[in-house]
Amino acid sequence: MTYSFMSPPNSARFVLSHATLPDIAVEGYEAVAAEGLVKADLVIEDGLIAAILPPGSAPQELAKSDMRDGMVWPCFADVHTHLDKGHIWARNSNPDGTFMGALTSVGVDRAAHWNAADVRKRMEFSLRSAYAHGTSLIRTHLDSPSPQHRISFEVFAEVRDAWKDKIALQAAALFPMDDMVNEAYFAELVQIVRDTGCLLGGVTKMSADLTWQLDTLLKAAADNGLDVDLHVDETDDPGAETLKAIAEAVLRNGFTGKVTAGHCCSLARQDDELAKRTIELVQKAGISIISLPMCNMYLQDRYPDRTPRWRGVTLFKELDAAGVLTAVASDNTRDPFYAYGDLDPVEVFREAVRILQLDHPLDSAARVVTTSSADIAGRPDMGRIAVGLPADLVLFSARRWSEFLSRPQADRVVLRRGKVIDRSLPDYRELDSVVGA
Template sequence: MSATITLPTSGVYSLANLRLHRSHVSGVEGLVFDADGFALTRIDVAGGNIIAIGGYTAQPVDDAGIDCRGAIAFPAFVDCHTHIDKGHIWGRKPNPDGSFPGALTAVGEDRAARWTAEDVERRMEFSLSCAYAHGTKALRTHLDSLPPQEDISWPVFETVRERWKGRIELQAACLFGIDTARDEAWFNRLADIVARHRGVLGAVTYMVPDLDALLDRMFRKAIDLGLDLDFHADETDDVEAISLDRIADAALRHGFEGRILVGHCCSLARQPDDTIKATLDKVARAGLSVVSLPMCNMYLQDRRADATTPRWRGVTLLHEMAARGINVCVSSDNTRDPFYAYGDLDVLEVYREATRILHFDHPVGEWPATIANNPARAMGMADAGSLTPGGKADLVLFRGRSLTELLSRPESRRTLIRDGKLIDATVPDYQVLDDLMER
């Protein structure tokens, strides 16, 4: 397929000779999938919607059809765990040693000194422009919400969300250390801010002595306000870090009916097999979704002060989770900040690296769903993450015709279709943030 295609101005056309993965297609019968789960198909589009998806027959493409020459297409991406409020501060506040404590200190110092409404808004805009140019349709960001930042970042997010409406559907979850919720008056005020901005109640969990009581406080508040929950859990190699298990306990204890997304869960991979089994069985019963952040966790976890090679990958047990029917995702996490010096909110990059780090291959199975319908389900979005007749024609068309072709190159010349129309795939220049980068 060429770098770009031309679509008719009428908005009525067909994409012929196109490969779709079975995990990305719903409401369609009769497709024939190969060993990797791809079927050669034809998508008919009218008025910005998919009106039909059908099996491809070896016939010449008619006048209304655009020959995609066997290339793969994904639904527009869903990125369910990001931090666009702290993105792109590396230039002015790098991590001194690449460690997790170094990241915490650097971000805390930068936030206290620099995170004005203008600074946060401009960096959010830059991040979203990157995500949009790479093909993202929906994104959840965490917002650092320690005082006084909750009064700065949440109004900014509301403004940015409205500005991006129709391009990227945005969600936000508050972020603070769960021990801070001991201050009940402050926590209640924050929860009201989150509810007012139609957000998600979130926190970083630690193995503090009163963890269960603090989780109960969060669950009760989420139930009272009708909020979903989102936790950072066990981002460490410490086998004693078992807050994923405690979160599942709390969900079952409260009979929680909302959505719960838990990120990281790194320490689970270090725990004894019987502990792992008991925890995952409980997570499955509680209906939690889990997102792994493979690039950021590879960067931070097991980084050694003595300059020796890391011994483990830092990712959680997605294969074991998926085998139990747990909804699993992968996502971008941090971009160009002290927690991760790299990244560009390119979900294809996340999937490519996840395939290598987490072995999303041999067989490919349903793993492509981890960047599409799985995160859409975790975020409660019925109109994203899949390709279905009657749904929006929101696609990312690649040049690769097989998984190995797709994941062997950056695919920087991908073609983006939103509402049935081509959109600009130009990423913003880093220079637009230069005036914010003075140290």
């Protein structure tokens, strides 16, 4: 029997036939690719991908869902988000849309409202949205000034356990690195991060103490077996060179854990030679870079009554060409740092292609929300399609890039372990009790 694309068979063993796959996210299957897309039949058995076969060659006796050349992607990895900040816009917006305005508004909101119940309610809402969109892996940064670090990491650990069968969750501590002078606070934060199995993070800025801060952070990470994920140079100031300092610190300390740097906006404002030297150091240090194109385009180069002069993003193509592992992610959603967004990697990918000009060709573009993102998070078993992996897949009616990138793909179908999930999005009215109507 043949089933339509919108109705994969409710069977323990079936085929997604005549599917179009992003070649960069497929392992163990050889086929001629056209602009990074290959055709295949996917055999699903007991929730796993049992075989990847040439199109039309799957056994005839199997129930089939004819994709009619529609795309099939692995579930997404969104590895730079802020689940603790999400959806507070209605309660505390950003009066002028600037970075400093966002910092102030979030600080006010956090001090007044971020108890365990408030953080959990908004975090769960965000995860329900991400799950419906087809995300299976998320890394969030958690604001960690004292005493918020005690509240948010406890909530996160509980939510991570509750969601373990739906979304793999990671968290990194986010705090001004100037706060490290408070030795008792920093020691407690490191212990909480270690005990909850999370990552160290922080916001770097140019200061006389930067070398000491980075050396101290990396030593703490090394001593406790922790990886590091930092917010770096989120500014249009070309004099912000903390990415270079981080790379030098990693090499100086011989740090062997994973280091990720998010944003790195100022790199695109520096002269070519300085940027080239920094990129070479980043590659040598093995640092991964995550660009946040939607949020950075919203915040960067925003001045009253003036049209922005640049896109706000880092030197993504230059980093990639140098062999640096790069990805894109959602960043903030409906909070003072970004007034919009819904943790939908399809939207993130579509906007990244436009803002970063990842097209012409699009051969490897799909990696930025699938394989590369999962690799940055240390999960090479996710964000790809391969025999033996769970059939965690997102099905699209779009057959080629022009169709995929021209519409929001709201009619997508999400499979988790081969079963169609309910893609109903949570109603914003559910948040009225915590953020107001």
